[in-house]
Amino acid sequence: MDFHDVFSAVKPAESPDSKATTNITQIPANIVGALVPGYSTIAKPLSEYLGLDISLLVSGSLLIFGLITTGTFWKKASVHFETLFTSIVIINSDDDIYNHVMEWLVEQPISKNSRSLMARTTRGQTYDLENWCYEKHELNSGHLLNFRNAKVAPSFQPYFGNHIFRHRGRYFVFSREFRHQTSVFGSLLSQDEIIKLRCYGWSTRPIKDLIRECGDHYSDTRKSCTDVRRPAHVEIRNKGRALWGKKTTSLSRPIGTVVLDHKCKEDLLRDINNYLHPDTSKWYANHGIPYRRGYLFHGPPGTGKSSLAWAIAGVFGLEIYLISLAQGMLSDDDLHLMFTDLPRRCIVLLEDIDSAGLAKRQKGDKIHDLGSEDAVAEIGSETTETLNQEHRTTSRVITLSGLLNAIDGVASHEGRILIMTSNFPDRLDEALIRPGRIDVQVAFKNATRPQIHEIFVRMYSPDISTKPASNIRQAVHKLDCHSTGDSTPSDKATSEINKEETPAILPQSIPAASSAAPKLEEIATEFANLFDEETFTPAEIQGFLLTKKEDPVEALKEGPAWKDQVLKTRRLQ
C-alpha cells in the first residue's frame, strides 16, 4: 500500500471533477482508491457498463475491518495490561469463599449502583420473615392472617461480566463468569461458575485482605447460628466438584434448653472442651494415639439426642456434617472420601445409626476392615461379608466394614468429633461402639418428674437468649435455674445465683381469668406430679404444652385428660 497516495487523497479535493464524499458513511473515492489496489480499474467499468457504484460496499467493508482491527488491538492491549499491572485471585462457586464474597457484595454500593445486576428471591430464616410487611394484628385477636401479599424484598448481586468498585481507597475489578471444560472434540464436559477478583498492582495482598474481610462479615452475621452440611448431590460428587454440599444455616439451640441431667451435660461439655484444646492434640500426637473422639447418644425417640448434638455444635461454634446412612445415597467409597474431606474441627453427626441396615455380625464373625490401623485383615463371616458385597455392588448402601473404615481409616481426619445417635443401641455391632470409635456413651430416657417440671417452666418463661456462653457452667445453667428435684449441689448453688432471673409469677400474656393463679414453679410441680416417672418422652410433654402455650393453668387442668388419652392409645397399639 502506498501511503503517499493515502495522504494526498486525504487532502481536500479542489477540482470540480473530483467526486468527494456523498455522505458521512461513504469514504471519498480517492481515499478508497489509495487504500484498495486496483479499485479504480474495477470500479470504473462496473459503474460505466452496469451502473453499479461499489464505493459504498468497499467503504463499509473498510470501516468494519478497521473496527475489528481496533477492537482486537484493544483486547490484546488490555490483556497485556492486566497481565503486567494487575493481580488476580479466582474463586470457585463451590467454595465457601464464593458465598462470603457474594454476601458481602450484596451489601456494598456496587450492588445498588451497578447497571448490571441479578435479582434473587430472598429465602430468609423463619425468624426473618416476621419482618414482612403484612397487616399486623395482636396475637390471639382472632384475626385470620393472610400472607398472599406478604413480600420479601429481593436481593441484588452483580451480574456476569466486569464490575469495578472501590473499597478502602483501592479499586477492584469483580468479574463473574462461566468456566467451561470441553473434550478434545469440542463437546462441553462441564460448566461451573467462577468469580475473579482483581486489583491494580503486583501484590495479591489487597485481595487476600478483602477475602478475609468478607469471611469476617459472614461469621459476624451468623454469630448465633450453626452451619450444617450434607453430602453433595451425587452428580456433583461424581464430577469431582465437591463432596459436601453447600452450607445451610439455622439458629443455634442453647444447650440450656435441652433437658438432661446437669452433671451429665457438664461432664460432656468438659470432655469435648478438653478434647478440642490445642494442647490435647499435641498430647495425642506425642502418645501416638489417633486424635479422634466419638460419642454415642442412645435412647427412645424424642428424648433429645439430636437436640443435644445441635446444641453442642452451637456451644463450640462447630459446623455439623450430617450424614443419614439410611437414605441409601452413599457407597462405602463415598463415605470414605467424605471423611477425608472434613475440616480439622467439626462435628460429624450420624443419625439413627441402627436404622441404616448395617448387618450386625454374629459371634465369631470378623470384619474385612481394609484401611484401618486396627484392621483385622481377615475375611470375616461368609454371611456378613457376602451380604456386604451384595449391597456394595447392587446399590449405594453403606456396609459395616465400609463405615468402620471411614471412621478410623488412616485418612480419616484428625480433630473431628463423631456423634452417633441410636434408638436401639443393642442392635449396634460391638465393633462400631468399641472404645476408640465411641469413647463416651450418653443414655437418654423418658422424662423424669424434675425434667417435666423443667420443660414446663421453660415453656412459659420469657425468650431465651441465643448469645453464646463463655464458660461451661454458664452454658449449662443459663436457664436451668428452674429445675428442682434431682439437681446436684452445684445445680442448687447456681439456682441460688440465678434466682433473680426466675420468673416468679406467670407471664403477662396469660389471660385475666387465670391471673389469680399461683406461681409458675408451683403449677409446674403440680403438673409434673400428674405423671409417673419416665413414662412420657420430653417430645410428648413438649407437644402437649405447645397446644396450651398461652396458659399454664389450662395446661395443668387439661393434663390428666391428655395423659389418659395417650396411655389409652398406647394400650390399643
Ligand SMILES: Nc1ncnc2c1ncn2[C@@H]1O[C@H](COP(=O)(O)OP(=O)(O)OP(=O)(O)O)[C@@H](O)[C@H]1O
Ligand atoms: N431432653 C429434651 N429436652 C428438651 N427438648 C426435648 C428433649 N427431648 C426431646 N425434646 C424435644 O422433642 C423434639 C424431638 O427431639 P429430638 O429430635 O432431639 O429427639 P431424638 O431423641 O433425637 O429423636 P429421634 O431418635 O427420633 O431422632 C424436639 O423438638 C425437642 O425440642
